[in-house]
Amino acid sequence: MKFFIDTANLEQIREAQDMGILDGVTTNPSLMAKEGITGKNNILKHYVDICEIVSGDVSAEVVATDYEGIVKEGEELAELHEQIVVKVPMIKEGVKAIKYFSDNNIKTNCTLVFSVGQALLAAKAGATYVSPFIGRLDDISTDGLDLIADIRQVYDNYAFETQILAASIRHTMHVVNCARIGADVMTGPLSSIEGLLKHPLTDSGLEKFLEDAKKLNS
Numbered sequence: 001m002k003f004f005i006d007t008a009n010l011e012q013i014r015e016a017q018d019m020g021i022l023d024g025v026t027t028n029p030s031l032m033a034k035e036g037i038t039g040k041n042n043i044l045k046h047y048v049d050i051c052e053i054v055s056g057d058v059s060a061e062v063v064a065t066d067y068e069g070i071v072k073e074g075e076e077l078a079e080l081h082e083q084i085v086v087k088v089p090m091i092k093e094g095v096k097a098i099k100y101f102s103d104n105n106i107k108t109n110c111t112l113v114f115s116v117g118q119a120l121l122a123a124k125a126g127a128t129y130v131s132p133f134i135g136r137l138d139d140i141s142t143d144g145l146d147l148i149a150d151i152r153q154v155y156d157n158y159a160f161e162t163q164i165l166a167a168s169i170r171h172t173m174h175v176v177n178c179a180r181i182g183a184d185v186m187t188g189p190l191s192s193i194e195g196l197l198k199h200p201l202t203d204s205g206l207e208k209f210l211e212d213a214k215k216l217n218s
């Protein structure tokens with residue numbers, strides 16, 4: 001399972017990268033705004049800065065919603081760096097654009113996916129990644145993990161190569177359960193990754209080992 005971090009915060013990206021387990025980064029306009037990045041040139045530079053920290057795929061989202069606009073914006077983003085993946089919303093024009101990008105060897109991440117039907121369309125169009133938002137489904141009393149399981153089944157039925165990128169991860173158990181179900185990738189905040197480290201028996205066991213280690217030299 002690939003681990004992506006879902007942030008535009010360079011410090012957090014560096015921290016995850018330093019752990020040696022990071023495979024990529026996802027961003028969206030809300031995450032960019034949270035970091036106070038404004039103006040086209042600053043936004044484009046920020047994507048390049050992220051690419052220079054990590055060695056894997058970096059999703060950069062288009063804001064155009066018409067086919068020509070998505071293609072133009074996506075091509076500009078893809079030219080920034082070889083690690084850029086063009087993030088395209090699950091709308092009719094987006095599906096058309098994903099097909100264009102796929103035919104032109106530009107990697108895509110189909111975002112805002114909330115149903116198996118949408119995931120099927122993204123795969124048919126040749127998306128590199130599909131992003132089902134599990135946290136946002138949980139927020140409205142619908143089990144987001146069920147969607148991951150259903151997409152896994154459909155993709156396996158037809159050996160689709162589109163990778164399931166479990167997005168809108170809110171906590172560590174989302175990560176663990178996505179791994180159980182077979183999501184190819186998860187993208188979440190740093191806290192959801194660091195939560196995987198925690199176990200009280202590890203803490204108490206280490207404390208005892210260190211205490212006994214002192215006796216070895218006395």
Ligand code: E4P
Binds near residue numbers: 006028187
């Ligand atoms: C992923 O690509 C999305 O940007 C992100 O996971 C959305 O998460 P949220 O629902 O916590 O905003």
